[in-house]
Amino acid sequence: MQTKIYIVFCFCLFCTLSFAQNTVSGKITTLGGIPLSGSHIHIGKKTVSSDAAGNYVIKKLPVGNIKVFVSYVGYKSVDTLVNLSGDQVLNFTLKENADQLQEVVIRQKANTLNKSLLEQKIKTETIEKFSNQTLGDILKEVAGVSSLKTGSSVVKPVINGLFGSRVPVINNNVRLEDQEWGTEHAPNFDINAAGKITVIKGASGLQYGGDAVGGLVIIEPISVKRDTLFGKTILNLASNGRGGSVSTSLHKGNDKGWSWNALGTFKYSGDKEAPGYVLSNSGNREANFSGDVKFTGKKYDISGYYSLYNTTIGILSASHTGNVNDLYNSITNKIPSVVNDFTYTIKNPKQKVQHHLAKLNYNYYFDETASLAVQYSFQFNKRLEFDVRRGGFNDIAALDLELTTNAVNVDFKKTVHDWTLKTGFSTSFQNNFANPATGIKPLIPNFDRIEFGTYAIASYDLSDSFSVDAGLRYDFSRVDATKFYLKSRWEERGYATEFADFIVGEQGNQWLTKPSFTFHNISASAGFHKEFEADLNWYSNISLATRNPNPSEFFSDGLHHSTGIIELGDLVLDKEQAIKLSTTLQKKWNAFSVEVNPFINSIRNFMFLRPIDFETTTRGAFPVWEYQQTNARLAGVDVQTHWKISKQWQHDFTLAYVNGKDISNKESLIDIPPLNLSNKIQFLNREWHDLKLELKSEIVLRQNQFPDNNFIANIIKNNELVPVLVDISTPPPGYQLLHFYSEMRFKTFGKTNATIAFSVQNILNTTYRDYLNRQRFFADEMGRNFQIQLKFNY
Amino acid sequence: MKNSKIIAIALVSVFTFSSCTNDDPIAVNEEEVITTVTTTLTAGSQTVTLISRDLDGDGPNAPVITVSGDLIVNTTYTGTVRFLNESVSPVDDITLEIKEEGDEHQLFFQAPAAIGAFTYTDADVNGKPIGLAFTLKTGTVAATGNIVVVLRHEPAKSAAGVATGDITNAGGATDAQITYSVQVK
Numbered sequence A: 001m002q003t004k005i006y007i008v009f010c011f012c013l014f015c016t017l018s019f020a021q022n023t024v025s026g027k028i029t030t031l032g033g034i035p036l037s038g039s040h041i042h043i044g045k046k047t048v049s050s051d052a053a054g055n056y057v058i059k060k061l062p063v064g065n066i067k068v069f070v071s072y073v074g075y076k077s078v079d080t081l082v083n084l085s086g087d088q089v090l091n092f093t094l095k096e097n098a099d100q101l102q103e104v105v106i107r108q109k110a111n112t113l114n115k116s117l118l119e120q121k122i123k124t125e126t127i128e129k130f131s132n133q134t135l136g137d138i139l140k141e142v143a144g145v146s147s148l149k150t151g152s153s154v155v156k157p158v159i160n161g162l163f164g165s166r167v168p169v170i171n172n173n174v175r176l177e178d179q180e181w182g183t184e185h186a187p188n189f190d191i192n193a194a195g196k197i198t199v200i201k202g203a204s205g206l207q208y209g210g211d212a213v214g215g216l217v218i219i220e221p222i223s224v225k226r227d228t229l230f231g232k233t234i235l236n237l238a239s240n241g242r243g244g245s246v247s248t249s250l251h252k253g254n255d256k257g258w259s260w261n262a263l264g265t266f267k268y269s270g271d272k273e274a275p276g277y278v279l280s281n282s283g284n285r286e287a288n289f290s291g292d293v294k295f296t297g298k299k300y301d302i303s304g305y306y307s308l309y310n311t312t313i314g315i316l317s318a319s320h321t322g323n324v325n326d327l328y329n330s331i332t333n334k335i336p337s338v339v340n341d342f343t344y345t346i347k348n349p350k351q352k353v354q355h356h357l358a359k360l361n362y363n364y365y366f367d368e369t370a371s372l373a374v375q376y377s378f379q380f381n382k383r384l385e386f387d388v389r390r391g392g393f394n395d396i397a398a399l400d401l402e403l404t405t406n407a408v409n410v411d412f413k414k415t416v417h418d419w420t421l422k423t424g425f426s427t428s429f430q431n432n433f434a435n436p437a438t439g440i441k442p443l444i445p446n447f448d449r450i451e452f453g454t455y456a457i458a459s460y461d462l463s464d465s466f467s468v469d470a471g472l473r474y475d476f477s478r479v480d481a482t483k484f485y486l487k488s489r490w491e492e493r494g495y496a497t498e499f500a501d502f503i504v505g506e507q508g509n510q511w512l513t514k515p516s517f518t519f520h521n522i523s524a525s526a527g528f529h530k531e532f533e534a535d536l537n538w539y540s541n542i543s544l545a546t547r548n549p550n551p552s553e554f555f556s557d558g559l560h561h562s563t564g565i566i567e568l569g570d571l572v573l574d575k576e577q578a579i580k581l582s583t584t585l586q587k588k589w590n591a592f593s594v595e596v597n598p599f600i601n602s603i604r605n606f607m608f609l610r611p612i613d614f615e616t617t618t619r620g621a622f623p624v625w626e627y628q629q630t631n632a633r634l635a636g637v638d639v640q641t642h643w644k645i646s647k648q649w650q651h652d653f654t655l656a657y658v659n660g661k662d663i664s665n666k667e668s669l670i671d672i673p674p675l676n677l678s679n680k681i682q683f684l685n686r687e688w689h690d691l692k693l694e695l696k697s698e699i700v701l702r703q704n705q706f707p708d709n710n711f712i713a714n715i716i717k718n719n720e721l722v723p724v725l726v727d728i729s730t731p732p733p734g735y736q737l738l739h740f741y742s743e744m745r746f747k748t749f750g751k752t753n754a755t756i757a758f759s760v761q762n763i764l765n766t767t768y769r770d771y772l773n774r775q776r777f778f779a780d781e782m783g784r785n786f787q788i789q790l791k792f793n794y
Numbered sequence B: 001m002k003n004s005k006i007i008a009i010a011l012v013s014v015f016t017f018s019s020c021t022n023d024d025p026i027a028v029n030e031e032e033v034i035t036t037v038t039t040t041l042t043a044g045s046q047t048v049t050l051i052s053r054d055l056d057g058d059g060p061n062a063p064v065i066t067v068s069g070d071l072i073v074n075t076t077y078t079g080t081v082r083f084l085n086e087s088v089s090p091v092d093d094i095t096l097e098i099k100e101e102g103d104e105h106q107l108f109f110q111a112p113a114a115i116g117a118f119t120y121t122d123a124d125v126n127g128k129p130i131g132l133a134f135t136l137k138t139g140t141v142a143a144t145g146n147i148v149v150v151l152r153h154e155p156a157k158s159a160a161g162v163a164t165g166d167i168t169n170a171g172g173a174t175d176a177q178i179t180y181s182v183q184v185k
Helices: A002-018 A126-127 A135-139 A323-335 A391-395 A487-492 A549-553 B001-020 B096-099
Strands: A022-030 A040-043 A046-049 A055-061 A064-071 A078-084 A092-094 A118-124 A145-150 A154-159 A169-171 A198-199 A217-221 A228-240 A245-250 A257-269 A284-296 A300-314 A350-367 A370-386 A398-414 A419-434 A446-463 A466-486 A503-507 A510-513 A516-534 A536-547 A556-560 A567-568 A576-588 A592-617 A621-642 A649-662 A676-685 A692-700 A709-718 A720-726 A736-749 A752-761 A785-793 B035-042 B046-053 B066-068 B076-085 B106-111 B118-120 B131-136 B145-155 B171-184
Touching: A040 A055, A046 A398, A078 A676, A135 A145, A135 A154, A135 A198, A135 A217, A154 A649, A169 A549, A228 A257, A323 A621, A323 A709, A323 A720, A391 A503, A466 A487, A466 A549, A487 A510, A487 B096, A536 B035, A567 A592, A621 A709, B035 B145, B046 B171, B066 B171, B076 B096
Parallel strands: A022 A092, A169 A217, A567 A621
Antiparallel strands: A022 A055, A040 A046, A040 A064, A064 A078, A118 A198, A145 A154, A198 A217, A228 A245, A228 A785, A245 A257, A257 A284, A284 A300, A300 A350, A350 A370, A370 A398, A398 A419, A419 A446, A446 A466, A466 A510, A466 A516, A503 A510, A516 A536, A536 A576, A556 A567, A576 A592, A592 A621, A621 A649, A649 A676, A676 A692, A692 A736, A709 A720, A736 A752, A752 A785, B035 B046, B035 B076, B046 B066, B076 B131, B106 B145, B118 B131, B145 B171
16 A cells, blocks of 8 residues: 555656656747747746747746747747647747837846845835825835834835845936935935835845845836827825925837936925924925936837936924933923924025936847846935024035945846846946035045945746745945044044054144045845745745945044934944845735745844943033944844735735844844834725725834933033933834825826825824934924825826 | 947046045134133132133043132122134134124023022123123022033023023023032132
8 A cells, every 4th residue: 555655656746747847849930931040939937049040949847828928029929828738849930020119129127136035016006195205105115114214304214124324225227325324314316206116125136236234125217118108297285294296207108219208396395293283394395307318229228317306304493402401301391492383494404415316228138038238327416414503604504415426337137048147247436525614524524435346146947936046246345535533532432553554644633534444245145936836935035245334334423413412433343244034925815915024134243323421522411322333133024914805895914023132232222113013994996986095004013122322411400410311212102093095086088087186194193203213302293194186197 | 339339438437527536625614613611700809710621622522621719708790701612723702603693592500509699781682681791699608519601502582581591491402511610718
């Protein structure tokens, strides 16, 4: 009996194996019998090109119905279904394509190669809903992404507990160089210019860089492949802030020849309001433009792109503190120290930021399986920060930085049979200029940075349901800075012996120094994707990311007015290295799907700010925080489910939890997002003008894992100095918010349509503060907001 | 062929754009920094000066505080406060700016009752005190304690008690906060 079973088992195994060994071969010719070499044959998941004689072979194909796609530039493609039961010969004769316009020449996927890490995508439809908001706001739609805010207009994405330099943002294949190191610096990007946003919660996007310790945000613009011309205008009116936005775009698509896109956005808002008071000086303005022109030839395309992001953001008046006394008063009083009547005027403190991005792209398609992309990009970021100063200085920026980046990227992609290969290199030259006319020592000094990186990524389909991928990247980086250090600071930092070589001059009580650093980094990624029966998918990925200290970690040297602390960088810092293991299980039933993504991120030399001491100045005593390194571990899980209850009703749920530990010091990490859950129920009726009604509940629990950075300060009470505890550590209580969204679509003339949407954020006008808002010491979050959106497609 | 052309153009433009090298920078002239706060108390022929001097501004060195002598009990002193920036050359007298923008500034004097009581003797354009000039009436018995001088920028000058020197409701941002330890004999 035993042996019988064994024989049956072996037989089955043999059968399965033999079925998996099906080979399809054949010849591609023209009607006249001329062989078409380099034509593209796509069967199932495998891709090959025909050889010089027009022949092709594809091995290891599964049994059953399989999709076959054959194409050649200038010929009509064949798209068919074949029932495979053994080795087979399939010859194809391609007809010449007379109708040029219907021809699909280019099939290029702009996204990354990694199949082992499930990418999270945000579609145009959702992006349009957030037209009046920021990139950071929309990214919160993805489980595991939260935001680090300064007030309501400066929003930075946080992926699995990490942000800033650890989460690079790639806009249209260009890495945004917008001084992302500052916590008060939001990504310089107009959300209306995004067609699709992808979040990679790991470092596996190696073609974009090896330093994505937290993850990557990849933004792709709207691109139209069909020959059409259409326009879109989105108009928003918001009650909170008494402002709105208008965004208009025109898209001329073409599969061949010229195509172009143009987009303009204008936003205007006055002071936002918390449930109990006006958040004085929280208005903002934005005026953005982006556009591109592209010429698509038979085997190549060439395009030019330019975008300007231009914003003025008011910083809450109450968040400007002079010393610890002011900070203590704000924390204890729990009401802002400055509340004025509503106004549209933006006073100091404020930020004025301009970001220019220009680039040229050239793509060459050798055949359907191989392509080369060359890109040159230029970025100019100008950041002006105005502070509350005495008299004449109010009109002079307190911080005036110009960051210029030139970069060249060359990428080559080739698909051979079960293999996909991508390799390339990038190089960039960056210059930062800190204008000394501010009259204040700049937080970030002048520097030049040269970088060079090269990578190779490969993915291989072992079978129809199992694929693996791996990648390796090397980066070289050299930073040459020029900075004045107070001699007293140089001594205090202990640089006198170790970095004496950096000193090149002397001016009064300051040393002129030229610190220079060189780094050689390796980053890597590997993983697999296994597809089981019954729509069960398993993705697993391990990645190694290496990040160099950013200018703020190296060079910070001064007082931060919104936190009342002196922040000090450290020249001794070394690169940080993260190993992240991430796995996702995805299961789909007919009406229900669930995705569970646990991860663990182990970071060596994790850079963070830690309180060390006090320093007394004319303004009083300030706590001193310095950048230190430790070994950290972040672990957590992201869960999302989608339930199609009926034809009209559906439910979405997301949960994100992350725990951050400083292993060396046995403490919790600061600024780790607390457990959050969101539930959304949607009603959709296609017959009633696509009526959509949504109710969303957002629950954010209190963060109970936090380091104790409280300190004792002497403040004036009843005419005398008394020691008090300044509680800067305790996170605010948890909160629940309810949001409503509704929309209807109407046909106007011909193919044009209009959508009208009405939404309410924070329906119950809940008073709350968020742990990840830098202004949580000073004021509540925004209260209820009614919003009307009109969208025209024409 | 086309590829190489594009690369060539790209590289040329890289070098063109990035060729603007910067020369050695100039040290920032920190004109706003208050390095020195001098409080002068005069009664008859006696002058007591209280000085706080912090030449490295926000740097790590603490201010050096010197008090020239002791105060005499039960005496009314005429007081003035001067704010200097001694980190620049020539030395900048910030007192003048504070006076000019008197409606946006106010000084507060805090001391235990045993040391004495302060009264403003100057006023801004709105008739509210600035505090650059004041009187100090010392206590009647010998005592030691601290005099804290605070300069607030954009305080709520009309808030309750502020005009008489109570800092509780003043708000605004602190530009200077000096603690002098004194003795009344």
